[in-house]
Amino acid sequence: MGEYLLELRPEVEAFLFHEALLLDDLRFDEWLALFADEARYWMPIAETLDYDQSRVSAEGEWALVEETKAFMAKRLERMKTGMAFAEQPRSRTRHYVSNVLVSVGEGETVIARSNILVFQGRRDRKGEFFAGYRLDSLVRHDSSWLITERRVFLDQRVLPRALSVFL
Amino acid sequence: MATALMNHAEIETDDLHRLVDPARGIVNSRVFNDPEIYQRELTQIFMKTWTYVGHVAQIPNAGDYVTAFIGEDGVIVSRGRGGDINVLLNSCRHRGLAVCSSDRGNARLFRCPYHGWTYGRDGALLGVPKMQEAYHNELDKASHGLVRVPRVEIYRGFIFANWDYGAVSLEDYLGRDMLWYLDIPMVGALGNLVPIGPVMKFRMKANWKLASENFAGDDYHVLSTHGSAFRIGFLPDYDQLADYTANFDHGHGMGDIPKPGRAIENDRGMAQMFGPDAATYVEAFNARVREHLSERQADVHGIGEGNIFPNLSWIKFGCFHAFGLLQWLPKGPDEVEVWQTTFFDSGAPQSVKDYARSQMSQENAAAGIFGQDDGENFERISEVLRGAVCGKQDLHYAMGLGHEDEVKVEGLPGRLGPHYTEANHRNFYRYWLQLMTGREG
Ligand code: FES
Ligand SMILES: [Fe+2]
Numbered sequence: 001m002g003e004y005l006l007e008l009r010p011e012v013e014a015f016l017f018h019e020a021l022l023l024d025d026l027r028f029d030e031w032l033a034l035f036a037d038e039a040r041y042w043m044p045i046a047e048t049l050d051y052d053q054s055r056v057s058a059e060g061e062w063a064l065v066e067e068t069k070a071f072m073a074k075r076l077e078r079m080k081t082g083m084a085f086a087e088q089p090r091s092r093t094r095h096y097v098s099n100v101l102v103s104v105g106e107g108e109t110v111i112a113r114s115n116i117l118v119f120q121g122r123r124d125r126k127g128e129f130f131a132g133y134r135l136d137s138l139v140r141h142d143s144s145w146l147i148t149e150r151r152v153f154l155d156q157r158v159l160p161r162a163l164s165v166f167l
Numbered sequence: 168m169a170t171a172l173m174n175h176a177e178i179e180t181d182d183l184h185r186l187v188d189p190a191r192g193i194v195n196s197r198v199f200n201d202p203e204i205y206q207r208e209l210t211q212i213f214m215k216t217w218t219y220v221g222h223v224a225q226i227p228n229a230g231d232y233v234t235a236f237i238g239e240d241g242v243i244v245s246r247g248r249g250g251d252i253n254v255l256l257n258s259c260r261h262r263g264l265a266v267c268s269s270d271r272g273n274a275r276l277f278r279c280p281y282h283g284w285t286y287g288r289d290g291a292l293l294g295v296p297k298m299q300e301a302y303h304n305e306l307d308k309a310s311h312g313l314v315r316v317p318r319v320e321i322y323r324g325f326i327f328a329n330w331d332y333g334a335v336s337l338e339d340y341l342g343r344d345m346l347w348y349l350d351i352p353m354v355g356a357l358g359n360l361v362p363i364g365p366v367m368k369f370r371m372k373a374n375w376k377l378a379s380e381n382f383a384g385d386d387y388h389v390l391s392t393h394g395s396a397f398r399i400g401f402l403p404d405y406d407q408l409a410d411y412t413a414n415f416d417h418g419h420g421m422g423d424i425p426k427p428g429r430a431i432e433n434d435r436g437m438a439q440m441f442g443p444d445a446a447t448y449v450e451a452f453n454a455r456v457r458e459h460l461s462e463r464q465a466d467v468h469g470i471g472e473g474n475i476f477p478n479l480s481w482i483k484f485g486c487f488h489a490f491g492l493l494q495w496l497p498k499g500p501d502e503v504e505v506w507q508t509t510f511f512d513s514g515a516p517q518s519v520k521d522y523a524r525s526q527m528s529q530e531n532a533a534a535g536i537f538g539q540d541d542g543e544n545f546e547r548i549s550e551v552l553r554g555a556v557c558g559k560q561d562l563h564y565a566m567g568l569g570h571e572d573e574v575k576v577e578g579l580p581g582r583l584g585p586h587y588t589e590a591n592h593r594n595f596y597r598y599w600l601q602l603m604t605g606r607e608g
Pocket of ligand 1: 259260261262263264279280281282283284
């Protein structure tokens with residue numbers, strides 16, 4: 001328990017809840033502004049092994065998502081073309097963020113670990129869930145925070161569908 | 168016609184000929200939704216053709232294994248002590264459950280969880296608990312090993328298996344003409360073309376053939392389906408990238424073949440953005456193709472995408488592009504599980520590797536801006552096929568009908584076609600029909 005920055009937790013939690021709200025309200029431009037310019041977004045592939053299920057793509061191996069803020073911005077630009085058919089019409093999403101724990105990161109950063117459960121409702125279909133946890137690296141920015149790195153570790157070996165939403 | 172079909176317990180050969188008529192450019196939507204047709208595919212298509220089951224680099228040592236599927240049948244691909252590769256049905260001979268439930272690993276034995284029968288790396292039944300008390304020592308172990316897939320062949324490290332004893336060899340099945348193109352990235356690699364991480368897996372609620380026929384050369388969809396990628400400048404103008412399609416015997420097809428000289432020019436342009444390492448790499452890759460294959464293959468340099476019949480698609484543009492293999496595993500008439508493995512040249516400079524790896528995730532993969540829009544469109548097709556009318560309509564596959572032999576380019580093998588044609592689709596369904604009906608031609 002000693003490793004957690006308990007006094008920072010309410011503030012970091014509120015930041016993550018706000019970030020989730022911006023995504024679910026489709027306020028993507030405001031959402032992207034919460035990321036630092038050089039921010040990285042990485043989501044490795046989980047593997048099913050005999051005993052230990054912690055094996056995911058290592059650095060240098062390919063991943064479900066491996067990009068920087070510049071490409072995340074391209075994704076948003078793409079959605080505005082009206083031709084991003086996987087998100088046309090736009091999905092309804094609900095990001096549930098919980099079990100937030102804050103610890104000391106490298107340099108000025110803190111690491112927020114959180115569990116996520118994301119519902120995606122697509123057109124008239126019944127919808128899909130994505131479940132896992134995130135490790136977000138955050139730095140102070142004015143009175144709030146900026147995300148410098150987001151790592152998402154999904155518990156699903158086989159994704160229920162292609163990934164067209166941000167987790 | 169529809170009523171007559173519904174009264175049959177089993178789809179008749181003549182019915183299939185009415186549903187699929189490549190000569191007239193017609194494919195009826197029933198082939199994408201009918202459970203009987205699907206069941207027939209599992210035996211007539213998937214048990215008669217070569218299925219990719221893994222790569223030798225995934226199982227370098229004795230005891231290494233990966234699991235895979237042939238049709239809906241799970242298999243274990245395991246490396247024996249002598250380096251031999253066994254492809255074994257992943258099903259206990261006692262009650263049938265899978266004896267291995269992981270993606271990969273290293274095992275001395277495969278132990279069935281139910282009653283504990285154990286099998287060796289070659290599938291031999293080695294251990295039966297309580298052999299004396301339960302079986303009076305009368306169980307013939309020798310005849311109760313895991314079922315072996317009889318034909319296993321390897322092309323440049325890619326392992327394929329086939330249930331059909333009488334099948335043509337893997338190399339003949341793939342065919343010299345298609346291999347002429349596929350050899351380019353395999354031989355051009357300065358090191359080895361190896362998997363760069365785990366197999367990515369995701370589901371699409373769509374019939375497997377929709378994905379296969381798309382990769383077999385549906386270049387026409389790119390303009391609309393992937394219109395967003397062009398609008399945001401992810402790619403240059405489509406007609407600046409590629410020129411031709413080609414189809415081959417056994418239902419294989421490919422699209423986005425660049426005219427000779429085009430791909431190397433594009434790569435030289437890209438290298439300028441990456442720096443001197445990358446520029447050297449382009450020339451070294453191209454020189455290897457020129458030296459070990461041919462002048463003409465070096466001129467082609469980058470190859471586009473394609474589908475190896477029935478359900479193995481690949482994508483590979485220039486030398487900076489990773490080699491993506493996509494298996495469209497059938498999971499019922501309206502569902503497919505995509506298994507994507509990405510390969511790259513182990514001998515490429517680090518900067519080139521970093522680009523190729525992240526580019527594939529961003530482009531043609533589960534979260535890729537191409538992959539997700541393709542998947543959405545395939546699903547939208549399968550959704551409407553539930554309708555009584557939509558599910559029995561003739562679909563239009565006639566693009567370029569009667570113009571099949573109009574493209575000829577010196578030295579390029581295969582039945583070449585223009586960028587936009589459905590000749591490759593018709594070639595796919597012609598072979599499909601041949602296998603499904605058991606008739607020639
Ligand atoms: S089912 Fe495998 S040992 Fe009984
Ligand atoms: Fe596509």
